Amino acid sequence: MTAQDTTAPLRERAETALRALVGREDATLREDQWAAVEALVEGRRRALVVERTGWGKSAVYFVATALLRAGAADFPPAGPTVIISPLLALMRDQISAASRAGIRAVTINSANVTEWDEVHAAIAAGEVDVLLCSPERLNNPAFRDEVLPKLAASAGLVVVDEAHCISDWGHDFRPDYRRIRTLLAELPDGIPVLATTATANSRVSADVAEQLGVRRVSAEADGVLVLRGSLDRPSLHLAVVQLENQAARVAWLGQQLPRWGGSGIIYTLTVAAAETVAEQMRSSGHAVSSYTGQTDPGERERLEADLKENRVKALVATSALGMGFDKPDLAFVVHLGAPSSPIAYYQQVGRAGRAVDRADVILLPGAEDEDIWAYFGSLGFPPEVSVRETLAALAEGGTMSTARLETQVELRRNRLETMLKVLDVDGAVRRVRGGWEATGEAWAYDRERYDRVATARIEEQQAMLRYIGLEPDSCRMAYLREQLDDPDLTDGWRCERCDLCGGTDLDTAVDEAAVSQVREALERPGVEVTPRRQWPTGLDTLGLDLRGKIAEDERALPGRAVARLDGLGWSVPLRELLEPRQSAAGEVAVPDDDGEHGDREASGGRDGLLPAVLRRPVEQVLRDWAGELRTGEGSPGVDGVVVIASATRPQLMDHLARGVAHILQVPLVAAVAPEPDRPPGRHDVNSAQRLAGVHRRLGLDISQAALAGLPGRSVVLVDDLTDSGWTLTVAARLLRQAGASAVYPFVLAQR
Template sequence: MTPRATTLADVDRGALREEAERALRALVGREDAVLREDQWVAVEALVADRRRALVVQRTGWGKSAVYFVATALLRAGAGGGEPSGPTVIVSPLLALMRNQVAAAARAGIRAETINSANVTEWDAVHERVAAGEVDVLLVSPERLNNPSFRDTVLPRLAADAGLVVIDEAHCISDWGHDFRPDYRRIRTLLADLPAGIPVLATTATANARVTGDVAEQLAVRGAPVDGTDGATASALEDVLVLRGPLDRESLHLTVARLPDTSAQLAWLAHNLPRIDGSGIVYCLTVAAAQQVTEHLRASGLDVRAYTGQTDPTEREAAEADLLANRVKALVATSALGMGFDKGDLAFVVHLGAPASPIAYYQQVGRAGRATDHAEVVLLPGREDRAIWDYFASMAFPPAQEVRATLAALEAHGTLSTAALETHVSLRRNRLELMLKVLDVDGAVRRVTGGWQSTGEPWEYDAERYERVAAARAAEQESMVEYVRGETCRMAFLRRALDDPELTGPDGAAWRCGRCDVCGGASAGVAPDEAEVEAARERLAVPGVEVEPRKMWPSGMAALGVELSGRIAPGVQASSGRAVARLDGIGWGGLLRDLFAAPGGGGADLGPDGDPGPRDEGLPVPLRRPVVEVLDAWHPEPAPAGVVLVESATRPTLVRHLAEGVARHLGVPVVGVVRPVDGVPPGRHDVNSAQRLAGVARRLELDLSPAAAAGLPGRAVLLVDDRTDSGWTLTVAARLLREAGAEAVHPFVLAVG
């Protein structure tokens, strides 16, 4: 390969800036658009000088404009250079990817993505990249650890790329608030890049420590012959770092300290309708997000849940609904924390405080990007510190668990994550996080079929882990100080992020004039005792909502299933009920015991030779909870019959449950949704589209002639033992609605 020029020394930089601003105007659709000075400095460094740059600027500043403008110039061979290859953007979230693709299309830039939501399209995307038909390829950091992508696709992209972009670059640093092990693989990608390929890293949330760490990683080059680290002092000096002020003049920051969860929910139900526009309600856990969603919906507010457990297609639909103001709010975890771009977002409310001011600033930065006023309210909870401690305990597993994992891989060769669980006491999500860290450190390697040891020496870096833990503990205390509110809230957040404009004596006196401490805002209207009591009563209602799916996954036609787009209202399930979530307390514990019994898990175990489930009737301790949930639930229209989903692994349990429910309601069992003869159970360890394809091919409706004749215009209760992906209930409801049912109300023992 011919070495690339590392600079365009003779380029007319004035003419280049004119080209850059033409590209910007195409991107934003405004003829009066001009580049900010720091935007131009970054574009110039990337296009004319082929440098590596780190841009740390507030949300809404226009970081994406830098890389899209640079892409347009590089692809066109601006300044007299040769046209470059496509830009590769490592982007952490699907919401961010979708916004970026839409923005690129407005400027005539052809963008494609490779992520978990479009698995069926990957081959076609790779072909378009190879044919030169793609200007921008967005990949999730998890793709960097996929064996096929890492070993086959990535080297080709690295060799041919015109620009490499690392979005939300604070994820690289384990000092950052949202460290992700998969992001550390970018260091290897940067070391393998040919000379002359510019690199841009962007983030809105990096303090001085994180900025220095990211800049050091950007400086990594291919290791010299003597094997020393490629991040030399001269290379570090060549990294351009642009940091800007972090004030957001539209944000009005307030804190409302309320006595308990009931008061917080009452505050939300009382105040959200009084704010013009739509927004986001953030929660610290998935369970809290689901519970808040149920409460606000019951209070008459149109909201939707958005968490890491929400299917990608449902997430996309939820984002579209919020962008179009079809919902009042998304009730979200940090899964909606980065990249979501809605300029007129009117409010961000937190039910529970994030673990650091930096993470808090990153999330509240979603609001008020293109408006003069946005409400930002924090409702801290008494359990916040316990939740922080729990997530902190997930960061670095104990040394003995790490050594047990390495010993198992050395003794047995390649092992899947499930097989490794038998050698360690860690739960699945913590084990997977640990394996990613070990992969980044070079001790293990992900391969087809699981994980294997590399045989490389590895030391448990307890000293570094302790330093990071201490830094995060200090951030927690800083968040407690923010809640106390002894100083201007925006000034507090800016100082937490080492805002360069707040250094020195002038910065020490800065005040925003807009927060509740400065006297420029108040935290809504306190709910009265009747509202709080109503919220408390609603919390006491047994059972949890089973929200119906509203979107089919994309790419189903490639799997031979003709389902696409929104699920038509005429074939949708209604809102259903479950006794409890498997990860919940109380009844959730009884259900975990039921499904964790030998062979009693949710998977179809027989074909693999494992023991079949212990199939018995509904356990006595769960019968009262089932009755309580049924009695507290009043679905409309009332069901005239019960249909059960026949189970291949627990037929006795499901039939006993369905018959008991029918007796309690005083209605008959009128039919069964059962597997088609000869069609094997689908796998559970696959993506959503493949899960749906397996379910759609396997289920059929069996109604008695009398029931079939009486079904049109009637509602039915659809009974199953548990739901996780939701596709069995969705397909079964579609079969029943197509057979004439007016409504289908799902009822299950467990969610999750």
Template sequence: MGDVETTRAPSDLRDRAEEALRALVGRPDARLREDQWSAVEALVAHRRRALVVEATGWGKSAVYFVATALLRASTGDGPPAGPTVIVSPLLALMRDQIAAAARAGIRAVTINSANVTEWEAVHAAIAAGEVDVLLCSPERLNNPGFRDEVLPRLAASAGLVVVDEAHCISDWGHDFRPDYRRIRTLLEDLPTGIPVLATTATANARVSADVAEQLGVGHDEDGVLVLRGGLDRPSLHLGVLELADQAARVAWLAGQLGRWSGSGIVYAMTVSSAQQVAEQLRLAGHEVRAYTGQTDTAEREQLEADLKENRVKALVATSALGMGFDKPDLAFVVHLGAPSSPVAYYQQVGRAGRGVDRADVVLLPGREDQDIWAYFGSLAFPPEPAVRATLATLADGGTMSTAALEPMVDLRRNRLETMLKVLDVDGAVRRVRGGWETTGAPWTYDTERYARVSATRRAEQDAMVAYQRLGAGECRMAYLRDQLDDPDLEPGWRCGRCDLCGGLDLVAEVDDGALRDARAAMDRPGIGVAPRRQWPSGMETLGISVRGRISVEERAEDGRALARLDGLGWSGPLRDLFEPARGDTSGGAAPPSPAGTAADHETSGAPGSGAQEAAHGADGMLPAALRRPVETVLREWAPALTRGDGSPGVDGVVVVGSATRPRLVAHLAAGVAKILGVPVVGAVSPDPQQPPGRHDVNSAQRLAAVERRLRLDLSEAALAGLPGRTVVLVDDLTDSGWTLTVAARLLRRAGAGAVHPFVLGVR
């Protein structure tokens, strides 16, 4: 956190600051960097506001912990200042910072979603003056109780307010964590004389100026102190390696992991691909684990500890493992697919090489990356009609929970929640106990701002493509430093360490055996399809009389699918089949449509050798290359299926009629029936008088459209023979799961003893 320097500070304040630094880092020779001291002096001696933009590992957290130690100490100048409030984005960062504070005798506590049971005790400790530092997530700022009852007291009595990862305040805030935009209001309302520190490693000049302006609004007459340092990381050896497909990337990685000493992070682009890559690397003999947004908190903590202690070779992670993770000796970072901007990329690779002389950083881009970026772009702030409809619904309905509001608007839950937070920051709505309410304040759709964000996003995506295409005579670190407007970058500077400067040799050859193993693993088809167990809230408002849990007597059983569309292997040809306009014949991937789900949801992957033969297609017969894996999945699954009398097997196949791919689904159902040795007994078909439902709306509206449209289409003989029978319900693709749920319910109500869905793909 600090440098060893020969110059002693002349002032008593600097002496005390460096004593605090030595206690914090456990090094008797530690000295503050000059910019660290400038920031500490501004905060403690002059109660100013400061923005520190420095590379990861520079020691930004040392600034606010040292400042806290000085402000909290009783001196002859007066009583100690109140506690420091740190707004921090990720739990991993909070855990590391609490441990660091404890080493310096600083009492730090946190309030976040993972320690709800401790909140009351934390509030009591703060009130009793027993807390030096409170770390809270930006989302807590939007909690009504915390915002209205706890935060005002803290703001009035705080000794220091810190905003970590402050680039999130800028105009990307609504895109990443909209609650960060609320910090402007918090800072504006602070009493005069409370110092404020904002820190980040990933702000270019545009973002730095924006953050500094927001920091100083209405308060700092002297202007915000902005300290920007050089962003070169002498330990990092950057490189890019383009390989044929996902199988080649995984095979290359399986061979390379053993050549690196130490441990590192492999970034994957989806939850599914992270899990699959981790599994394949384990099969290749490497001790790796998956770390995603779906990993529960306790397991995350254990995985972080395992990586820090080198008990695993790597974590295969989504962006859930990012800001704040602190492992000084992280030896490598590999990306299977490119982040959408040099800023995001620099931030993630900055995890490596903080305390070692060398760390290798390798990007393995995929052909599908730009389609993935386009998918995330589709999840930006909703169009104005959707926003106006939401405001009108709240005006008519009064206070409404998100669950109650969801059926009334054409937005999925995650987009609705993000939009409400932005509207809350803008003053158009307010979060209260029990949900949301309008404020009645006039509100203008900021078309210019959203267009500016979109344009900036596109420019940064282009810059990331340009990074990959750098050639002889250029330098990867120089390019990243230029993109982040590094003030210390000199014209013509070269790092001497990257693959273009001669400091990193990347061999593209992949071991034939490893490639065969990777392709074989990706050729293994089959995943489970879990049934829906709960109806969405508020269905009565849409005229559908369902609520609560789906009864066992009307529910589908466990089903099977060939693959997810956002994974590896057979995911590629399925994407080509269902989204031919986005796919490519070389096994590149297309992202999910805007109807996709999950925060980490992206696509990556290339099929195995057999999967590469799958054809693109509009509606038609099932492509020949997909028939073998379908048969494999069915024959492996069949022993688990039982008839009404308990004997193994099924009694018949029912097809879900399709308005868009009727021939494909009919051909698939006939093939499934032939493999299982049973007849196709009928269909669950869409009512031609009802319009098809949209796929970009929320769960409740999806269900309502399906419920209104599906009808049982079985002959009288089939209906008479259905009671007690086990059927396989065949469809091509499932997304929300409501088509399978409603179809199974119709069959169960008609007497079917069990309904097992089978689909090609899960979106």
């Protein structure tokens, strides 16, 4: 830590630290920044700061850290600051900023596992001024039990960054964040706490305060300082561009990119869309890359650096590139597809225009947005019966890993893990070495709260639709500020910068030749279907003798799908055919991937002939693929077609299979069919449960003559939709065990 004159007035010392942090000799603290620093350092109070992106919230905790660590005549030097921060990108930027001010900052996160012992030793030796850790670290057993108690006892300041993540009313709720409440409750008296966020309306702010142990957000009597400032962003020029289809939107974006100076971010709602749009932009000559939750951590860091150094025009990203990414001169943010709430939208566009006079913020909504919202909304907190089932399994079975627990309950891995984190925070379960264990504590299912949250989600979606369709005499920034309960917003205020106020005038005409070119690219069907190679663990508890790697002579080979359901292009008619629609009750039924599609009327799927619009892409994929199979090394081509029969869409599957056989000019030789006396499988169960259901239900339906002729032959296995991949895996195994030399899956869509 850089030495300070501890006899100088506190504000003078604070602004000296600020100048070292930002590298400018003329820098001074805003009045609210100073109020927060003073409350933390002199008053040792708790503070909640809700201010816009770029306001300087990180300056508050780094300046406070410098002062607390240096000490003064009336208080000794304090221990290190603990910053709980949600994203690796944010941590990297914060460490860089801290080093400029002579603050020794380190991080513990999933990307630096090999450095943890070294970091722990440095903390113990007093060589660390700031420790940044992810909220997930708070529940790592070793960190929670061995490192965290010492930090809590010796910390000089605790910072909760992006504190809206604490609130399940917020747009980015993370169960691990609620664990912070326990940490704060165990802090000794006199350790100051700072919570910061840029995206919290009054309801979220109140909930954050509650989670932090604060009874009221304006509770001066509780020693809590609450600072809420204006959320206007004078550099942002907001606009909505409504175009008739995906091809037009992507073509318009390709035309517009060269018109912007600088670089920016293009947000999409799904991974597949991000990858497709990035590929299309590159094919049009633009320097762009995709950035999603599936991007390798090392590659993410490289891509962030490329954007900061303007080596790319844009990153096409999902929300994985969000909170905390710091590029002050970001020139534009475009959304291809609308986020599900104005608060989430404000958070993402807040990345732009922090150190430039103008940044364009453009939303290109799509007709498919609401379907995507509905799908993600269906992944919420499980019903009470599933929670009780999990608690009972842990109570009976003792400590279980997540993989082992999967075999005992009917929840998918991600949903199960999220639920366990909530139960851990609530005290019903505890994460230990080796997995999870029940605590035996009583637990109540807060149905009323979950119902309120679900209702709030729907209200936020409607608010986003209203933003898209604002009347011409409205103001987009005023609407966003209103949604965030901006205390400084006055009646009749207009930003004079958005498309409705006359401050943004975009040419929305799209060159027809460009649209045709994009449409041709988007409508180029065909994605690879990768076969499963490993059985889930714990299948013995479900009565299945399957473990380890799937034998090479029992598994499928790589297959093909027309498109991904979450992508662009052919995903639209495929979703119309296969995807559910939200019922009047607000429930979402999601079809399974094995012909076990449940109630078609409830889910919105339909039986019948393959729609004419999908026949051409099916034929194109098959003809291209058949050529590859014939010319591939060691591949004899295809000898026959096998269909995965469906009890709910029999006509569609029969028509599809016969069409595939006709195109490939081979016979339809057999079916893999569900046993009629077994009920359809559920879509929302985990991998092991799903596999067990499929394994018990499917069997080979083949004549004796065809069975005798199967050995040594290769077949195409036809289904409509693949999600978990277990239906294709089990069906391929049945065929390989019956003698087939190769099984190539073909499906209409991959989720």
